[in-house]
Amino acid sequence: MRLAEPAALVQGLVQDALELRGGARDACLRCAEPIGVAQPLDRRLDLGVGRLPLCHGADNRPVERAATSPRLTELSHGAGCACKLPPGLVHELVADIPRPAWPDLLVGHESADDAAVYRLSDELAVVSTVDFFTPIVDDPYDFGRVAATNALSDVYAMGGTPLTALNLVAYSVDALGTDPLREILRGGADAAAAAGVAIVGGHSIDDAEPKYGLAVTGTVHPDRVMRNSTARAGDALFLSKPVGGGVVSTAVKRGMASVETAAAALTVMTTLNRDAAEAAVAAGASAMTDVTGFGLLGHLREMCEGSGVSAEVSAGAVPAIPGVMDLLGSESPPIAGGTQRNRDWVSAWVDWADDVDEELRWLLCDAMTSGGLLVAAPEGSGAPGVRIGRVVDGAGRIAVGP
Secondary structure, three states: OOEOOOHHHHOOOOOOOOOOOOOOOOHHHHOOOEOOOEOOOOOOOEOEOOOOEEEOOOOOOEEEOOOEOOOHHHHOOOOEHHHOOOHHHHHHHHHOOOOOOOOOEEEOOOOOOOOEEEEOOOOOEEEEEEEEEEOOOOOHHHHHHHHHHHHHHHHHHOOOEEEEEEEEEEEOHHHHOOHHHHHHHHHHHHHHHHOOOEEEEEEEEEOOOOEEEEEEEEEEOHHHOOOOOOOOOOOEEEEOOOEOHHHHHHHHHHOOOOHHHHHHHHHHHOOOOHHHHHHHHHOOOOEEEEOOOOHHHHHHHHHHHHHOEEEEEEHHHOOEOOOHHHHHOOOOOOOOHHHHHHHHHHHHHEEEOOOOOHHHHHHHOOOOOOOOEEEEEOOOOOOOOEEEEEEEEOOOOEEEEO
């Protein structure tokens, strides 16, 4: 019998940094002969796997390997941050959680902010956050980079500096082998290293749908914490990265995205928000948040509600990842389920001008992954990104013009 199998699996699974262990080798594997694995220079992994019933040593359930190794995005029900629970449901559930009455808890969950902040002294506070999701790209290494960059962004959005992180892994070694997981972890480690962050451990579970992310700890001065609930009427709104990552990831899953568009989206999603955050703080920003799964308007809605203000947005000023508007204008636009849920939720607070194109409406609700910073800062302050609107007096409404 011959079986196309990664050599590491045929010879016995090795223990990795997260202590992921496979079960005892099946009797079938002991007589299997490895016939090769192709791993091109672009880090994409092609596994040819023969179809053969196996026995999982952990729970004695029959497991059957697929005839070919699936693309990572084929294994996810929603790519990246588009796999989040609906924003309305999340807000409802979180509202039922009591806020701890601790005076040193500077930021909790009450305003749906990006991270928690706990004061340790008059000059030091800890920033704590966690973020993980399903594959948004097929390349394991790039998936790790995107997920880690996205998780680190929450600390930057609070004006903080990330210091350490823990890996969070859900993965099926039986279905995919260990090589893709090593690449995911390597990608996460490289993104963290670029940010000056030490990955110091983690946790893993066996799961048929891969998921990866980080729990991140950082620091910030208690007097320089940025929040999403302190925007001032009269400030301008700036966006530091283009949006449309949800469109691109859905197009990739459907085979609609060009190589150029996919590459442009990857560049956006793996760019750290560190420099933008530093520039926003230096510009005297009044509020800041990052744009991810709830879309630009969803996160702006959280900012407006928490701050007791309203906003005006020019849809035509919002930058899009190159190629996204063409995809949205196609006969079957690749709109993620998360984007549809975002639009349904935020519509109660948005007043659309009649001349705002449908494509732009979807763009502003796009379930972005590892997006940029949405910054409220004084006009002419040098805040990072593109000016897309302004903060005005009001009670949480958003007016969107062309």
